[in-house]
Amino acid sequence: MSRWEPDARGRLTQAAFTLYAERGYEQTTVTEIAESAGVTERTFFRYFADKREVLFNGSAELIDMAVRAVESAPAGSAPIDLVGAAVEAAAALLQLRREHARARQALIDANPSLQERELFKMATLSAAVADAVAARGVPPVAATLAAGAGTSVFSAAFARWIADDETRDYPAVVRDSMQELRQLMAAS
Amino acid sequence: MSRWEPDARGRLTQAAFTLYAERGYEQTTVTEIAESAGVTERTFFRYFADKREVLFNGSAELIDMAVRAVESAPAGSAPIDLVGAAVEAAAALLQLRREHARARQALIDANPSLQERELFKMATLSAAVADAVAARGVPPVAATLAAGAGTSVFSAAFARWIADDETRDYPAVVRDSMQELRQLMAAS
DNA sequence: CACACTCATGTCAGCGTCTGACATCACTAC
DNA sequence: GTAGTGATGTCAGACGCTGACATGAGTGTG
Numbered sequence: 001m002s003r004w005e006p007d008a009r010g011r012l013t014q015a016a017f018t019l020y021a022e023r024g025y026e027q028t029t030v031t032e033i034a035e036s037a038g039v040t041e042r043t044f045f046r047y048f049a050d051k052r053e054v055l056f057n058g059s060a061e062l063i064d065m066a067v068r069a070v071e072s073a074p075a076g077s078a079p080i081d082l083v084g085a086a087v088e089a090a091a092a093l094l095q096l097r098r099e100h101a102r103a104r105q106a107l108i109d110a111n112p113s114l115q116e117r118e119l120f121k122m123a124t125l126s127a128a129v130a131d132a133v134a135a136r137g138v139p140p141v142a143a144t145l146a147a148g149a150g151t152s153v154f155s156a157a158f159a160r161w162i163a164d165d166e167t168r169d170y171p172a173v174v175r176d177s178m179q180e181l182r183q184l185m186a187a188s
Numbered sequence: 189m190s191r192w193e194p195d196a197r198g199r200l201t202q203a204a205f206t207l208y209a210e211r212g213y214e215q216t217t218v219t220e221i222a223e224s225a226g227v228t229e230r231t232f233f234r235y236f237a238d239k240r241e242v243l244f245n246g247s248a249e250l251i252d253m254a255v256r257a258v259e260s261a262p263a264g265s266a267p268i269d270l271v272g273a274a275v276e277a278a279a280a281l282l283q284l285r286r287e288h289a290r291a292r293q294a295l296i297d298a299n300p301s302l303q304e305r306e307l308f309k310m311a312t313l314s315a316a317v318a319d320a321v322a323a324r325g326v327p328p329v330a331a332t333l334a335a336g337a338g339t340s341v342f343s344a345a346f347a348r349w350i351a352d353d354e355t356r357d358y359p360a361v362v363r364d365s366m367q368e369l370r371q372l373m374a375a376s
Numbered sequence: 377c378a379c380a381c382t383c384a385t386g387t388c389a390g391c392g393t394c395t396g397a398c399a400t401c402a403c404t405a406c
Numbered sequence: 407g408t409a410g411t412g413a414t415g416t417c418a419g420a421c422g423c424t425g426a427c428a429t430g431a432g433t434g435t436g
Contacts, residue, residue: 188266
């Protein structure tokens with residue numbers, strides 16, 4: 001805490017999004033982002049572990065949301081409902097900034113190395129949800145299976161929600177998709 | 189097709205596995221791998237897109253296995269059973285070389301960037317299975333949801349199978365895990 | 377047999393990511 | 407004021423990865 005200009009981290013994030021959108025992720029160098037934010041390349045790497053990470057700032061909050069939803073779910077909830085609450089809460093958070101989410105996703109979809117990072121974040125989310133579910137007394141294996149299925153639904157629903165021309169309710173899409181998967185797994 | 193020594197690609201793969209195991213993935217440079225295989229660094233990059241890819245040679249065959257299983261499943265199979273057949277076939281393939289799979293997984297577990305690549309391969313598998321399932325008449329959304337859940341189970345089951353001291357039947361672990369998820373999703 | 381062709385590989389130069397070590401400079405606390 | 411703390415700059419360098427071009431063995435064709 002001290003007294004420079006408006007915070008460097010925010011300026012770097014802003015600069016990165018703008019430049020990535022303008023010329024594409026690969027065509028933008030870290031040095032350019034740093035210059036555009038008025039700092040040096042070295043400073044960029046003090047705020048972000050790597051060039052990709054700047055696009056994944058929100059993931060910690062997303063996980064927090066999901067975990068808290070599990071913790072505050074009604075006593076006696078079934079494991080799958082704990083997971084459902086988690087991913088719906090995460091969906092509600094993303095929904096607050098749909099256009100931002102859409103633009104960001106377009107960048108990710110255009111670059112495999114960004115997709116890898118995104119998948120890693122989703123795996124982290126899944127593991128966090130599994131832990132939270134297990135903390136509520138569900139056996140670890142069951143918690144892992146349920147969390148895996150839930151985050152998988154979360155991702156598929158995200159793609160549908162983002163691709164849709166009209167804005168639908170993302171948590172509702174998640175809920176519907178979860179229900180559809182339930183029916184699929186019950187059949188046969 | 190021509191006539192050098194035993195193929196360079198194989199020697200590179202072998203050298204990479206050995207060196208990664210000896211000193212760890214990050215502590216090994218591509219140049220060292222190349223030297224150890226009797227070629228230059230440039231040649232390494234002619235066979236593998238990057239330093240990580242050398243650890244993911246088998247993924248194409250794995251996907252082939254899964255897709256073929258979907259294609260050859262009995263007519264009228266439920267979507268979830270198509271997916272089940274796919275991941276059990278993939279499991280059967282990995283089972284042929286359990287110790288290799290275990291050693292390889294130890295490397296991956298020790299390095300986040302390798303985990304990212306693995307997640308990407310799993311996503312590729314999931315998408316391929318979804319396509320194959322959709323090609324059998326299942327609506328795309330349902331195919332995606334089922335494939336996502338199935339590959340998620342496949343991964344969780346893999347971790348259990350690898351962690352276990354005694355060797356169990358991997359396809360059976362997959363089948364059991366799938367069944368357990370079904371029950372979890374039916375509850376409540 | 378000479379020639380052209382292909383294809384794996386080597387050589388070389390260079391860009392960009394990321395890191396460690398150390399200096400600087402403002403602001404804070406005592 | 408003097409020492410400490412924390413954000414930043416500067417510098418040097420390792421390493422991953424790529425494009426361009428050269429080489430040299432093997433293959434075919436006239």
